[in-house]
Every structure is written in C-alpha cells, then in structure tokens.
Amino acid sequence: MEIILAKHSGFCFGVKEAINRTYEVIEQYKGTNKKIYTYGPLIHNKQVTDGLEKMGVYSTESLDNIEEGSIVIIRSHGVPKAFYDEANEKGIEVIDATCKFVRKVQETAKNSHEKGSKVVIVGDKNHPEVIGINGWCDNDAIIIESIEDAERINLDNICIVAQTTITNEMWEKIIEVFDRKQINSEKNNTICSATEARQLSCEQTAKEADAMLIIGGKHSSNTQKLYMISKKYCENTYFIETKSDLPLNDLKKYNKIGIAAGASTPEWIIKEVITVMSELSFHGETDNTKENTSENQMYDLMEEIEKSLIIPGKGEIVKGTVIQVRDNEIVVNLGIKKDGIIPKDEISSNLTLPLTNMFSVGEEIEAEVLKTDDGEGNLLLSRKKLNANEDWNDISESFKNKSVIEVKVKNKVKGGVVAAYKDITGFIPVSQLADKYVENIDEYVGRVLPVKITQLDKKKNKVIFSHRVLLEEEKAKNVEKVWNSISEGDIVEGKVMRFTDYGAFIDIGGIDGLLHISEISWGKINHPSDVLKIGQKIKVKILSMDKENEKVSLGLKQTTEEPWKILEQKYKIGDIVEGKVVQIKEYGLFVEIEPGMDGLVHISEIAHKHVTNPANEVKIGEVVKVKILDIDKENKRISLSIKETIEKPSEEPVKPIEPVVEPSEEVKEDIPEEIS
Numbered sequence: 001m002e003i004i005l006a007k008h009s010g011f012c013f014g015v016k017e018a019i020n021r022t023y024e025v026i027e028q029y030k031g032t033n034k035k036i037y038t039y040g041p042l043i044h045n046k047q048v049t050d051g052l053e054k055m056g057v058y059s060t061e062s063l064d065n066i067e068e069g070s071i072v073i074i075r076s077h078g079v080p081k082a083f084y085d086e087a088n089e090k091g092i093e094v095i096d097a098t099c100k101f102v103r104k105v106q107e108t109a110k111n112s113h114e115k116g117s118k119v120v121i122v123g124d125k126n127h128p129e130v131i132g133i134n135g136w137c138d139n140d141a142i143i144i145e146s147i148e149d150a151e152r153i154n155l156d157n158i159c160i161v162a163q164t165t166i167t168n169e170m171w172e173k174i175i176e177v178f179d180r181k182q183i184n185s186e187k188n189n190t191i192c193s194a195t196e197a198r199q200l201s202c203e204q205t206a207k208e209a210d211a212m213l214i215i216g217g218k219h220s221s222n223t224q225k226l227y228m229i230s231k232k233y234c235e236n237t238y239f240i241e242t243k244s245d246l247p248l249n250d251l252k253k254y255n256k257i258g259i260a261a262g263a264s265t266p267e268w269i270i271k272e273v274i275t276v277m278s279e280l281s282f283h284g285e286t287d288n289t290k291e292n293t294s295e296n297q298m299y300d301l302m303e304e305i306e307k308s309l310i311i312p313g314k315g316e317i318v319k320g321t322v323i324q325v326r327d328n329e330i331v332v333n334l335g336i337k338k339d340g341i342i343p344k345d346e347i348s349s350n351l352t353l354p355l356t357n358m359f360s361v362g363e364e365i366e367a368e369v370l371k372t373d374d375g376e377g378n379l380l381l382s383r384k385k386l387n388a389n390e391d392w393n394d395i396s397e398s399f400k401n402k403s404v405i406e407v408k409v410k411n412k413v414k415g416g417v418v419a420a421y422k423d424i425t426g427f428i429p430v431s432q433l434a435d436k437y438v439e440n441i442d443e444y445v446g447r448v449l450p451v452k453i454t455q456l457d458k459k460k461n462k463v464i465f466s467h468r469v470l471l472e473e474e475k476a477k478n479v480e481k482v483w484n485s486i487s488e489g490d491i492v493e494g495k496v497m498r499f500t501d502y503g504a505f506i507d508i509g510g511i512d513g514l515l516h517i518s519e520i521s522w523g524k525i526n527h528p529s530d531v532l533k534i535g536q537k538i539k540v541k542i543l544s545m546d547k548e549n550e551k552v553s554l555g556l557k558q559t560t561e562e563p564w565k566i567l568e569q570k571y572k573i574g575d576i577v578e579g580k581v582v583q584i585k586e587y588g589l590f591v592e593i594e595p596g597m598d599g600l601v602h603i604s605e606i607a608h609k610h611v612t613n614p615a616n617e618v619k620i621g622e623v624v625k626v627k628i629l630d631i632d633k634e635n636k637r638i639s640l641s642i643k644e645t646i647e648k649p650s651e652e653p654v655k656p657i658e659p660v661v662e663p664s665e666e667v668k669e670d671i672p673e674e675i676s
Contacts (some may be wrong), residue, residue, distance in 0.1 A: 006205040008198040012263035014076040014099025043264035044220035077128040080135015112159035113137035123163025150177040164192040165222040193331040202260040206233035209258030216262030223262025346382040426463030513552035522596020563597040599638030
C-alpha cells in the first residue's frame with residue numbers, strides 16, 4: 001500500500017497563530033484567577049477544544065455571562081465590529097487572534113460600505129467568518145451562497161468579497177453571473193491563498209489515489225470543502241476526525257491511499273493516522289523488505305510534516321510552486337505552513353509585461369526570503385535579489401569580454417544618468433553619453449542604449465557604463481572602412497560641416513576633408529559661405545590623401561568643366577555679354593563673364609570720354625554689358641570693352657571765327673567819344 005500526503009495538510013497560518021496566542025495567554029496568566037474564554041470554538045476540532053478546556057479555556061457564544069476582568073480570545077474567524085464595543089463596555093480584555101487574511105476582508109467590506117457601495121459576500125451566511133465580515137458593514141451586506149442567489153441580484157455599484165475558505169470554482173461561477181449580467185462591480189477575490197493551495201493539492205492527490213482520507217473536524221467548513229473536492233475526483237473518499245474513524249477493512253482493498261487534512265487539523269492527528277495506515281500496509285506480511293519499505297514511507301511522511309512546520313529564515317533561497325498570479329504580486333506554495341508572496345517590485349526593476357504574461361499557476365520558481373512575515377502571515381520573497389546574482393554574472397562576463405550590453409536610462413543625477421541592466425543599476429557620466437557635447441541630458445532618460453562596461457566593482461556594487469566608447473569604436477571602424485574604399489581622383493558625396501577663412505571642412509563618411517577656398521570655385525570668392533551652406537550635401541573630388549596624418553584634400557570646382565575648355569563653344573569675338581565687375585585697377589577693370597573666366601576692360605575701353613580713374617565709373621559687384629574684343633586662349637586672356645556696347649555721344653559743329661574789320665576814318669569820326 002502506498003500512502004500519499006497532500007501538501008498543505010493541517011493547520012493553516014491563521015489557525016496556528018490563534019492556537020499559539022492562546023497557549024501564550026494560558027502561560028501568562030497561569031496561577032492567577034483570570035478566566036480565559038474563546039469566542040466560539042477556537043478551531044473546529046473537538047480534540048483541540050477538549051484539550052483547551054482541560055487547561056481552563058472555555059468556549060462562549062455570548063459576553064452576557066462573562067464577568068468583568070475576564071479575557072476573551074477572538075478566534076481566527078474574526079467577529080463583528082460591535083463585539084469590540086460590547087467587550088469594552090463590560091470591562092472584558094480582548095485578545096485579537098483574527099486571521100490576517102480575514103482582517104483584510106473585513107477592512108475591504110468596511111471601506112466599500114463607507115463609500116456607499118453595496119457589499120456582497122460570497123459564502124455561508126451561518127459561518128462565523130461571514131457573520132463577522134457583515135458586522136463591519138452595519139450588517140447590511142448581501143450574502144450569496146449559490147449561483148441562484150447571484151442571479152437574483154440586479155444592483156449596480158457593488159463590492160464583492162469572498163469567505164476565505166470557499167472554493168475557487170464557486171467564486172469563478174458566481175463572478176461569471178455578474179459579468180454576464182454586466183453588473184458594475186468591484187471584484188475582490190479574498191479566498192485565502194493557503195486555502196487555494198490546500199484545495200489544489202487535495203484535488204491533485206485525489207486524481208492519483210484509489211481512496212482518499214480527509215482528516216478534520218465535522219464542523220470545519222474548509223475540511224467539508226476538501227471532502228467535496230476529493231469526492232469529485234475519487235469516489236472512495238472518507239471523512240474522518242481521528243484514527244479511530246479509519247475504515248480499515250475498506251482501506252485494505254486499495255493500493256494507493258491519499259491523505260488530506262483541513263486547516264484546523266493538528267499535526268499529531270495526521271501523524272497518528274499515517275502511523276496506523278503504515279501498520280496496515282504491512283499487516284500480516286513476513287517479508288522484511290516490505291516491512292522496511294512501509295516503515296521508511298511512514299518516516300518520510302512524518303519528516304515531510306515536520307519540514308512543513310519549519311519556516312525558512314531571511315536570506316534563504318526557497319523553491320515553490322506558483323498557486324496564484326495577481327496584478328501586483330504572485331503567491332507561491334512553499335510546502336510549509338506559510339505561503340510566499342512576491343510583490344511586483346520584487347520581481348524585477350524592468351518589468352515590461354503584466355505578471356499574468358510572465359508566470360502561470362503550477363510553475364516552479366526560486367526566490368530569496370526577505371522577511372519571515374510580511375504583516376499578513378506570509379513570507380515576503382524576492383526574485384529580484386536572486387536574479388541580481390545572475391545579472392552580475394552577465395555583467396562580469398561582458399566586462400571581461402568587452403562585449404556590448406543594452407541598458408535603460410532611468411533618471412538624471414548630478415554628473416550623468418543612472419542606467420539599469422535588468423536589476424543591476426550603474427552610472428553613465430555625461431561625458432560618456434555621446435561622442436559630442438550633450439546639451440540636454442533629459443533627452444536620454446527612458447532611452448535604451450548599447451554600452452560597454454568601463455569599470456566594475458561588485459563588492460562596492462559599482463558599475464560604470466559608456467555609450468561613447470561604443471560610438472567611437474564604431475566611428476573608427478567606419479573611418480577605416482572609408483579609408484579603404486576611397487582613392488585620389490574619386491568623386492564622393494560629402495556634407496558641409498564648418499567654415500574657416502581658408503576653406504570648408506567636409507564630412508565624407510566619418511572623415512573630415514579640407515576643401516580649400518581656392519578649390520571651391522573656378523572664380524574668385526571672398527569666403528566659403530559665399531558659395532556653400534552648413535549641412536549642404538555636395539559632390540567633391542579627392543585631390544590628395546594622407547592616411548598616416550588623417551588628412552584629405554578636396555576639390556569642388558574640379559567636379560565641373562573648366563570654363564576655358566568650353567570657351568569657344570560659348571563665346572566668340574564680337575559677342576556682347578553681361579558680367580560682374582570683380583577687380584578695379586588703375587589701368588582698367590576685370591569683369592567676370594562666368595566663374596573662373598575674367599576679361600580685362602582697359603581704361604581706354606571703359607567710356608567714350610577720357611577716363612583718369614576707373615573707380616569713378618563703376619563699382620565692385622556691378623553688372624555691366626561688355627563686348628568681346630579678343631580671345632587669347634593660350635594665355636587665358638580676354639579683352640573686353642564697355643564703350644563698344646554703348647552709343648557714342650553726338651558732336652556739335654564748330655562755328656568759324658569772323659575776322660575783325662577796322663572801321664574807316666569816316667566811321668571813326670561818327671563814334672561817340674564815350675564808346676571809343
């Protein structure tokens with residue numbers, strides 16, 4: 001016969017805490033006249049409550065007959081709010097052992113009721129836990145026990161909570177009703193995670209076993225639910241309270257027997273049942289091997305129970321099975337009396353997906369214990385700290401191999417930014433953010449950057465990342481590639497980056513080449529900006545290369561035909577063209593008829609009049625019409641004339657000078673003396 005013990009069998013955390021608290025109170029008031037009561041049976045297990053009575057602790061259902069100064073212990077099920085007020089009025093000391101899961105349901109119901117929502121409790125209306133929850137919302141809650149009850153509700157703005165020990169199957173069916181009816185509701189699945197784990201392990205064990213034993217008090221709600229679940233998957237299911245209830249004759253027929261126990265079942269009762277079953281498995285056998293095997297199995301099961309009572313300490317690595325995935329946390333079954341809770345912010349610092357996409361029920365995971373009690377009776381676990389060790393390994397490997405990793409910039413700090421590789425944070429100095437001056441660090445926040453690790457000290461938890469190193473390495477590779485792909489005489493595309501008085505610097509794929517001012521145009525220019533603009537893309541010719549000194553000389557004018565080579569195709573003697581005055585000398589002026597092609601207008605050809613100073617006739621930059629008088633292609637000279645393009649002014653005839661005739665003597669005598 002093989003015996004299988006379902007995980008999470010026996011006392012849950014809430015029950016165990018209530019019992020421990022009661023034993024502490026008994027010890028504290030031992031030898032005094034203080035009377036100690038529990039409000040209702042401490043747990044639904046007669047063996048335990050009978051034992052408490054022998055120690056002087058009695059159960060009561062009312063405060064009416066309890067004398068002032070007595071002590072009343074509130075069991076894990078909790079009580080209505082009015083109970084505390086009544087006890088205070090009567091001078092009764094209250095020891096509150098309400099399960100922390102139940103307390104959370106009470107607070108949810110209270111807050112929702114105060115906000116004006118109608119509270120709906122899914123559970124048994126006669127169960128003390130449900131009565132207690134209802135007492136925290138002025139006994140105004142609607143209690144539903146079935147799908148039919150849910151169908152009758154047609155309210156909006158409701159808050160739904162669950163008795164912590166109902167089945168998850170029941171909860172889901174009732175929520176389906178509200179969803180189908182499109183009722184506006186706040187759904188709070190307050191089923192205890194330990195209850196879910198116990199029910200799940202009972203189901204799994206029942207599927208494997210030929211027969212099932214459900215151990216617990218007859219009045220225990222959660223044990224009754226275990227019986228219902230087991231019966232669904234294993235027809236041969238028996239409900240027992242102690243070893244005396246074992247149907248030994250029936251059990252002999254089965255090869256594999258499963259055992260599950262309710263939350264109020266003490267470990268010693270489970271052990272007694274296992275002992276009897278182990279004896280039954282080799283009863284009548286003479287084969288020592290079979291006997292030893294059965295004994296070993298019993299010891300293994302006993303050891304499993306003992307292990308379930310041991311709570312791992314802070315810093316220990318534990319392994320468990322995911323039993324619930326919520327929006328802000330996951331619940332892990334660790335095979336002990338406490339479940340593990342991993343909050344969202346302890347899973348990873350760089351979550352990009354919902355937890356429901358990252359974890360699934362039944363998945364096995366490891367985590368590190370942060371606290372042995374998170375305030376609600378669970379172990380607080382961290383995946384982040386565990387993952388950090390793996391992340392450090394990745395970073396150390398990257399540092400050693402000088403490989404590239406990606407980090408996400410989290411926030412700006414003095415002198416740079418904080419960036420994270422998974423769950424490891426490091427620093428990027430502002431000088432290492434880019435290969436140029438960074439004006440606005442905020443632009444980098446939230447970005448994912450490829451980086452290399454320049455400094456690493458795990459003991460000091462120090463990591464320095466650099467994006468600049470990577471950029472410079474990539475730039476160097478690109479520059480080398482460009483050097484290997486160009487030759488003197490090549491025409492390449494470049495981008496105008498900056499100007500100087502002597503030329504412009506052009507980026508030709510990572511290499512800055514100099515375009516001297518004399519190589520920009522065939523004509524004369526005063527500054528590169530006369531022809532070019534910053535950011536402009538141009539075709540340039542590589543005139544010379546010096547890889548050792550990383551110098552490249554470029555030419556722009558060489559990408560166009562030299563004007564003198566096409567002179568005869570465009571111009572001939574006698575043509576009248578327009579040009580721009582580019583120089584003025586004492587002997588004449590130079591007119592550019594196109595870039596790189598200047599002609600001389602001799603001082604005698606400026607005007608039809610006599611010119612003593614050409615600057616008095618024209619100005620630099622002035623556009624004038626000129627006539628081509630002569631072309632000397634060999635010496636690259638053109639003679640021009642301005643006066644030949646303008647009409648010669650007309651000349652007035654000169655009047656002849658008449659000879660002076662002396663008057664005769666006779667006439668002289670007639671001239672008055674005043675005139676003569």
